[in-house]
Amino acid sequence: MRHLIWFRTDLRVADNPALFEAAIEGAELSAVFIASPGQWRQHGMADIQRDFLARNLAALSSELSALGIPFTLLEADTFVEVPELLGRLVAERGIDALYANQEIGVNERRRDRAVQQTLSIPVRVYNGDCVVAHGSLAPRSGDMYKVFTPYAKAWLARVRAEGYRLLPAPRAQGQALAVAPVSLPDGQVSSEAWLAGERAAHRQLAVFCHERLREYGERRDYPDAEGTSRLSPYLALGVLSPNQCLAAVEAELGCLPLSRGEPGFSWVNELIWREFYRHLLVVYPRLSMHQPFKAETRALKWSNNQLSFDLWCRGRTGYPLVDAAMRCLNETGWMHNRLRMIVASFLTKDLHIDWRRGEDYFMSRLIDGELAANNGGWQWAAGTGADAAPYFRVFNPTTQSERFDAEGRFIKRWLPELAEVPVSAIHAPHEWLTRHGMAQAYPPPVVDHARARRHAIAMFDDLKDRQEAP
Ligand SMILES: Cc1cc2nc3c(=O)[nH]c(=O)nc-3n(C[C@H](O)[C@H](O)[C@H](O)COP(=O)(O)OP(=O)(O)OC[C@H]3O[C@@H](n4cnc5c(N)ncnc54)[C@H](O)[C@@H]3O)c2cc1C
Known part of the structure; x- marks a missing residue:
């Protein structure tokens, strides 16, 4: 055979x-x-x-x-x-x-x-990319899960009942062979900052579990804290499997945390988010075709302001944490989850630009670009997704910055022009820079957040009015 x-x-x-x-x-x-x-x-x-x-x-x-x-x-x-x-x-x-x-x-x-x-x-x-095979979880109603929490409950019940399956590498089928060369047309951007291969991925997984898993829940939202695993590039290409992630968690903790509040559970929960978005993509193929999950949001009137879009892409919006995040993405090909949520909210709710432009831009830059998670994340932030943030909950980029980069350390790492700005002014530096004759160093805010937020909410209210009109 x-x-x-x-x-x-x-x-x-x-x-x-x-x-x-x-x-x-x-x-x-x-x-x-x-x-x-x-x-x-x-x-x-x-x-x-x-x-x-x-x-x-x-x-x-x-x-x-x-x-x-x-x-x-x-x-x-x-x-x-x-x-x-x-x-x-x-x-x-x-x-x-x-x-x-x-x-x-x-x-x-x-x-x-x-x-x-x-x-x-x-x-x-x-099925090689999920712990629980796509499409195999369905509520009794016969419909498919559209919301994360019930999906996660069903996922956890399945794993509690059946565990997960971890397969070994196959046995050698003969003598070692000469290594076949792999030459692909050169990428323009080097990924050397990330070690390649299964062994490297497993080392990184083991170090994460040993050193950061227990505190993940407390540290994961702080971009400067190195609190997350940074395993997404490996999971996106299947260099690492989610079963292997669960096995490493179990090996580290002596048991698999499958209930809220247990140490390590918040990380398992992120793996469930990953599977939820993959489940949605399988069950609703339109998500692969640039369609919003909520059909009515097709009527949203997004802005075509190219200048604002360019400022967002280049990290020149005048909102330091948004800009630091975008410059980090442009330079390294990776961005912390909290920052992905902040910049996605900013593009869609402050600049009112179509989430699909942000989704494409992310894809063109990310080392972990992955259709299901990227689409899911963008639709969540834009308010067009299955399980989106409520449309009236708009991230305030300044208070997010004060909360998650309080000392401005991440900001200063990526915006050297703000090196001299004191912590008290780092989250909204325009006034300080102007007072110190440095206004040229960094742009003023491209929009007024309070006004932009009202506009975003009005866009969605319009949608509701239309639906309710006889
Ligand atoms: C707008 C937006 C776009 C995104 N685009 C992508 C993308 O293209 N590729 C991608 O892998 N992730 C994407 N994410 C999800 C998340 O930001 C990254 O998976 C995470 O930042 C990767 O860092 P980590 O490996 O340190 O994650 P950890 O916090 O250590 O989490 C472990 C793993 O769980 C998965 N995971 C974590 N959070 C999520 C999430 N919210 N949704 C789905 N899976 C998750 C990832 O595979 C991750 O490697 C996006 C999120 C948003 C808000």
Whole structure:
């Protein structure tokens, strides 16, 4: 029996259900990855993520060669060419079955259907990216979960009852092979600040669990505190699985925290958010197509102010924490969750710019860009999502700054022009800068927050009025 494992966003050998199943006793296994640069461009993939992908593929190639599994890198510019390319490979190698882990975007699902229709061999697809398989949790009403809290309750009940499944890497299937080279067209932006490969991801996971898991709930909202795991780039490419995250938590704490208030539970809760957004994307494919979850919000009248958008992108809005966050994103390809919420709220509720422009911009910059979480986060902030913040709850960028970067340390790290501003003025520095003859150093606020907030609420009130009109 010859089995082909097709790697996609599951770049790991351990806890990889498709690889595990493909490697059954007696099967002769080979592996393939298909680079699709044209498709990645269409999906707006960031250069830094492409670079990180290439480096993780190289690490995977080396893991596979140690297991004696030959690895081939192919290229199909877009998904449309994939079925034919795979068909040729399957015929050349006399493959009997193809194995892969499910991907959830609409284009990925179309590609996979086309592959199944084209190949005359069995195509076996597994859940490799969630602890609880997509679509497998449904309320008794028969409808699908749209709100996080009941989804999380059902998720926790399932994991309490059934636990989670952690699969080992397959046994070596022969002598180690020479490492297959991985050369992808160069990304323009280096991801070297992040170590690549499963081993690096596991080291980072273990260090996080040992040093920061217990205090995560208290520290996770402070961008300067290094309180979170920074594992999102690995989870986004499947270098690490969520089951492995749970196993590391359990190993560290001696038990899995599955109830609110237990140490470590808040981190598990974030993994549930990740799965909730993936569940929504599977159940509501329109989310993959730039559609709001709440259909009525299509009528919102977003602003087209290009200048404001550019100021937001470049970190020149005059709101220091927003600007520091955007410059951090532009320079490093990563942004802290609290800051993602603040800048997303600012773009949509203060500048009244369409959340989809922010979503695209994030995608084009993030090393952890991931459709489900990015879309979910943006729609949550914009008030258009399934489980959005109530539309009248608008983040105040100045009070958020006072609360979560009280000393202005994060701000000063990214806005060197504010180095001399005292803490008392750091969250709204314009007046201080003017008084000290430094007004040129940093822009005044691009909007008045109180007025902008009223406008945002009016936009949503308009929507309600329309719905209620006979
Ligand atoms: C507007 C907006 C856009 C976002 N875009 C993305 C994105 O493209 N890719 C992405 O992975 N996350 C995204 N997030 C979610 C979250 O900000 C990041 O996952 C988190 O900041 C990553 O840091 P960490 O690994 O240190 O997370 P930790 O706090 O250590 O959390 C552990 C893991 O849980 C998952 N997670 C944490 N918070 C969330 C969340 N709110 N929603 C979904 N999953 C979560 C991530 O996989 C994360 O690595 C977005 C959030 C917002 C508000």
